[in-house]
Amino acid sequence: MSEFFTLSVLIATFASAVRLAVPYLLAALGETIGQRSGVLNLGVDGVMLLSAFGAYYTVIETGSHLLGVGVGLLIGLFMGVVYAVVTVHLHAKQGISGIGIFLFGLGFSDLLSQELVGAIQPIKKLPSLAKLPFVGGIFEPLEDIKYIGELLFSHNLMTYVAFALVPIVTWMMNRTTFGLNIKAVGENPQAADSLGVSVERTRFFAILIGNTLAGLAGATLSLQLGVFQQNLTNGLGFIAVALVYFGAWRAKWVMAGAMLYGLVTATRLQWQARDIIPNSASDLAAMTPALITILALVLLAKRVRGPAALTKPFTRH
Amino acid sequence: MSELMPLLEMRNITKRFPGVLANDNVSFDVLPGEVHTLLGENGAGKSTLMKILFGLYLPDEGEILLRGAPTQISSPISAIEQRVGMVHQHFMLVPTLTVAENVALGLSSNRGIRTDLDTVSKRIMDISEHYGLAVDPGVEIWKMSVGERQRVEIIKALYRDAELLVLDEPTAVLTPQEVDDLFVILRKMTSQGTGIVFISHKLHEVLELSDRITVLRNGRVSGATTPAETNRQQLAEMMVGREVKLAPDKPALDRGKVRLQLNNVHVLGDRDTMAVNGVDLAVHAGEIVGIAGISGNGQRELAETIAGLRPAEAGSSVSIDGVDISRANPAQTRRAGLSYVAEERMKDGAVGEFDISENLLLINHGEKRFIRGGLFNFDAIKQHCQRLVENFNVKTPSLSTPISSLSGGNIQKVIMARELDSDPKVVLAAQPTRGVDIGAAEYIHSQLIEQRTRGCAILMISEDLDEILGLADRIAVMFEGQVVTIIDRPEATKEQLGLAMTGAL
Numbered sequence: 103m104s105e106f107f108t109l110s111v112l113i114a115t116f117a118s119a120v121r122l123a124v125p126y127l128l129a130a131l132g133e134t135i136g137q138r139s140g141v142l143n144l145g146v147d148g149v150m151l152l153s154a155f156g157a158y159y160t161v162i163e164t165g166s167h168l169l170g171v172g173v174g175l176l177i178g179l180f181m182g183v184v185y186a187v188v189t190v191h192l193h194a195k196q197g198i199s200g201i202g203i204f205l206f207g208l209g210f211s212d213l214l215s216q217e218l219v220g221a222i223q224p225i226k227k228l229p230s231l232a233k234l235p236f237v238g239g240i241f242e243p244l245e246d247i248k249y250i251g252e253l254l255f256s257h258n259l260m261t262y263v264a265f266a267l268v269p270i271v272t273w274m275m276n277r278t279t280f281g282l283n284i285k286a287v288g289e290n291p292q293a294a295d296s297l298g299v300s301v302e303r304t305r306f307f308a309i310l311i312g313n314t315l316a317g318l319a320g321a322t323l324s325l326q327l328g329v330f331q332q333n334l335t336n337g338l339g340f341i342a343v344a345l346v347y348f349g350a351w352r353a354k355w356v357m358a359g360a361m362l363y364g365l366v367t368a369t370r371l372q373w374q375a376r377d378i379i380p381n382s383a384s385d386l387a388a389m390t391p392a393l394i395t396i397l398a399l400v401l402l403a404k405r406v407r408g409p410a411a412l413t414k415p416f417t418r419h
Numbered sequence: 420m421s422e423l424m425p426l427l428e429m430r431n432i433t434k435r436f437p438g439v440l441a442n443d444n445v446s447f448d449v450l451p452g453e454v455h456t457l458l459g460e461n462g463a464g465k466s467t468l469m470k471i472l473f474g475l476y477l478p479d480e481g482e483i484l485l486r487g488a489p490t491q492i493s494s495p496i497s498a499i500e501q502r503v504g505m506v507h508q509h510f511m512l513v514p515t516l517t518v519a520e521n522v523a524l525g526l527s528s529n530r531g532i533r534t535d536l537d538t539v540s541k542r543i544m545d546i547s548e549h550y551g552l553a554v555d556p557g558v559e560i561w562k563m564s565v566g567e568r569q570r571v572e573i574i575k576a577l578y579r580d581a582e583l584l585v586l587d588e589p590t591a592v593l594t595p596q597e598v599d600d601l602f603v604i605l606r607k608m609t610s611q612g613t614g615i616v617f618i619s620h621k622l623h624e625v626l627e628l629s630d631r632i633t634v635l636r637n638g639r640v641s642g643a644t645t646p647a648e649t650n651r652q653q654l655a656e657m658m659v660g661r662e663v664k665l666a667p668d669k670p671a672l673d674r675g676k677v678r679l680q681l682n683n684v685h686v687l688g689d690r691d692t693m694a695v696n697g698v699d700l701a702v703h704a705g706e707i708v709g710i711a712g713i714s715g716n717g718q719r720e721l722a723e724t725i726a727g728l729r730p731a732e733a734g735s736s737v738s739i740d741g742v743d744i745s746r747a748n749p750a751q752t753r754r755a756g757l758s759y760v761a762e763e764r765m766k767d768g769a770v771g772e773f774d775i776s777e778n779l780l781l782i783n784h785g786e787k788r789f790i791r792g793g794l795f796n797f798d799a800i801k802q803h804c805q806r807l808v809e810n811f812n813v814k815t816p817s818l819s820t821p822i823s824s825l826s827g828g829n830i831q832k833v834i835m836a837r838e839l840d841s842d843p844k845v846v847l848a849a850q851p852t853r854g855v856d857i858g859a860a861e862y863i864h865s866q867l868i869e870q871r872t873r874g875c876a877i878l879m880i881s882e883d884l885d886e887i888l889g890l891a892d893r894i895a896v897m898f899e900g901q902v903v904t905i906i907d908r909p910e911a912t913k914e915q916l917g918l919a920m921t922g923a924l
Contacts, residue, residue, distance in 0.1 A: 278532045279523075286513045286524050293511035297525030297575075298496035410514075418475070 113249050115368045121257055123364030124264045125323040129342035130356045131271050132315025137346055139308035140288040140411040141189060144200030146316045147339025148207020153177045153320030155211040158330035159218055161225045171321045178317015182310040190305045193415040212332045227328040228258035260322040271353040284308050288409035291416040301416045350406035366391040423450050424487050426583050426614040432481035434467050441467040443638040449614040456617045456625045459635035460658055460856040465618055469585055473505050474498040504576025508587040510568050514561040518554055518571050522578050546577050550607050566597040585616040590624055594713055595917035602628055622651040636660055659858050666889055667864045670872060675704030678740055678876035679845045685732035686720045694720040696900035702876040709891030710880040712920050717900035718880045722849045726759040727752040739845050756844030760834055760851055768834045771823035775815055776804040778822045779837050811836035812862055828859025835866055846870055849880040864890060884913055898922045
């Protein structure tokens with residue numbers, strides 16, 4: 103146990119926690135935006151699976167991470183259009199529609215993977231900043247700084263994108279007209295409608311952004327791991343939905359939740375690697391992040407009310 | 420001087436819905452600087468006419484002229500753009516946002532995609548100063564009183580340069596003082612040329628504020644008059660189409676023994692604060708005690724506690740004819756002799772999808788007289804329900820009609836029929852005539868008075884001071900969870916009650 107509490111191991115644990123948190127953070131930020139507009143999306147996990155496969159397959163075919171991430175983003179965008187049309191324009195129940203999207207993503211990504219790839223074949227993982235073409239040289243000395251380099255400068259580009267999105271989403275929600283509209287249609291769509299704010303259009307774009315971020319989350323996941331397999335996410339998208347509640351629909355608290363989850367997971371991996379947790383208990387250990395999240399949800403959950411119109415389809419009169 | 424050009428003219432408006440003629444050849448106009456009241460019962464066509472004006476419905480026939488020019492109003496936006504503003508009965512505000520954010524909603528910003536709340540706040544301050552509409556632009560709506568929220572709604576319309584303002588039952592939720600303040604603001608607006616459509620069924624307010632009054636009944640204009648030419652009685656008869664008794668006849672009675680006794684009642688509210696904070700009250704046989712107060716001062720929690728729906732804190736005592744019910748569940752309170760007419764009739768009083776007979780049997784379907792061989796005896800049930808529907812004058816196509824398709828007044832009559840049929844010792848009636856037609860309200864009041872004559876003790880909670888003054892023998896005013904004063908009806912005045920309701924007495 104004592105070997106775990108050395109600075110270098112702790113730094114390594116924390117650095118991997120940051121990376122592990124990225125898919126959760128991206129997906130949960132997207133879901134936050136959707137939910138603030140009054141739309142619950144339980145299909146996040148399915149969208150992530152589709153994008154994860156799309157990104158993975160693109161890298162196999164082209165070798166380009168950039169294209170891979172781009173394809174993942176576009177798949178998210180497309181699924182966003184589908185989900186928005188179904189729930190906003192056709193007024194379908196959100197809960198069951200989301201589960202439909204999840205099941206579709208779960209099955210279809212597996213089917214594609216078997217048909218197009220077959221046996222699991224590893225790809226090169228997302229490189230750290232220092233390994234990026236052209237600009238890598240700038241970051242090389244930074245990454246070499248003891249401890250700090252590993253902690254702050256050893257990550258892949260998507261990690262920085264994800265964390266940069268936290269202040270951007272906060273700014274969008276609190277300082278822009280679009281953010282104001284999102285909050286209004288999520289709380290009292292009748293009021294927004296009476297003032298000429300299009301509830302349908304606002305929710306449509308909020309869902310689009312949300313699913314696009316879920317797509318990015320999926321792409322990041324498979325490219326960070328360098329593989330795709332059936333049910334790669336293993337419920338990650340559902341945890342992301344839970345993190346939105348945990349974070350009381352505020353980007354910075356959602357980030358705190360994602361980091362907590364990443365930290366617990368990273369610690370478990372370290373302890374397993376060091377046999378602090380015996381191999382025989384590995385399944386139990388794998389449960390700990392979920393258990394701790396549930397505990398945190400119960401204990402920390404602030405008495406914050408969610409958007410009043412969450413899950414309620416809007417029709418006039 | 421030539422006649423003023425009307426701000427608004429609605430000419431020969433007809434609007435049909437499947438099976439209903441909601442507006443039948445209705446004409447209505449508003450001059451600049453006047454208050455024109457639209458009076459009518461629920462379903463008379465006021466809302467339809469105003470929804471047409473606000474672009475929510477298109478008329479089937481007829482035309483609308485604004486400032487003399489024919490126009491189409493196809494959506495709320497087009498109404499706002501043509502400087503028509505509307506203060507809805509149910510406020511169109513986002514409670515989690517600030518005043519400025521609510522006002523800015525839907526407007527384009529000078530700062531591109533960023534909101535420009537500084538500019539909006541500044542103009543809100545200007546408007547609020549100009550018309551005496553005191554609000555703080557930086558405060559979230561949920562922290563505000565109902566009166567303040569209404570001022571925000573008016574500011575929203577003025578911010579959009581409304582020249583014609585429709586106010587749909589604006590006084591329904593206000594205290595008498597707040598009503599006075601509102602009228603001052605409205606007069607200030609009319610003095611500057613704004614035209615106001617005032618919708619209300621509080622007749623004395625209509626007479627006080629209006630320049631002209633148009634009465635609708637069954638979708639048609641049944642009368643047009645001015646306050647100088649008419650009185651409350653006439654207006655009520657124009658609305659209902661027959662003679663009505665505004666002040667119910669109440670026989671003089673000597674009150675009997677105490678039936679409902681509340682001692683030191685403390686109740687926690689939904690937010691874990693003390694919503695009812697030490698109430699002592701006795702209601703005697705043959706007496707109606709009215710509880711007046713602005714909603715949110717503990718009346719709802721008190722009612723739920725008496726009905727057994729909300730636990731009272733230790734040390735509280737509630738009893739009916741000496742039987743303690745402070746820890747009782749709803750079934751036990753009913754056995755002790757309580758009947759409960761709940762405030763939210765579609766939430767706590769009736770089951771919307773159930774039909775009328777099912778709703779009439781909600782509290783006593785287990786009784787032997789409705790059961791034969793372990794199954795329902797539908798003949799007995801039908802007979803029982805038929806009798807209640809006839810006795811209580813419920814207008815319904817059949818006993819198997821879902822209750823939710825009835826009007827508010829008829830739903831309330833079904834609930835009253837169910838509650839009063841058991842010869843209760845105590846009747847607890849919360850907002851018994853809220854949203855109910857004059858005709859139905861008159862009937863409901865007469866039923867309560869009949870129970871009083873029978874020797875029942877009646878506790879009536881109402882926000883409608885006219886109702887309280889018309890029915891109650893004694894009036895208890897609740898403020899911040901306490902009964903601040905109890906006044907005998909003959910000594911009570913509206914002003915005094917209004918002051919007590921705001922804690923000023």
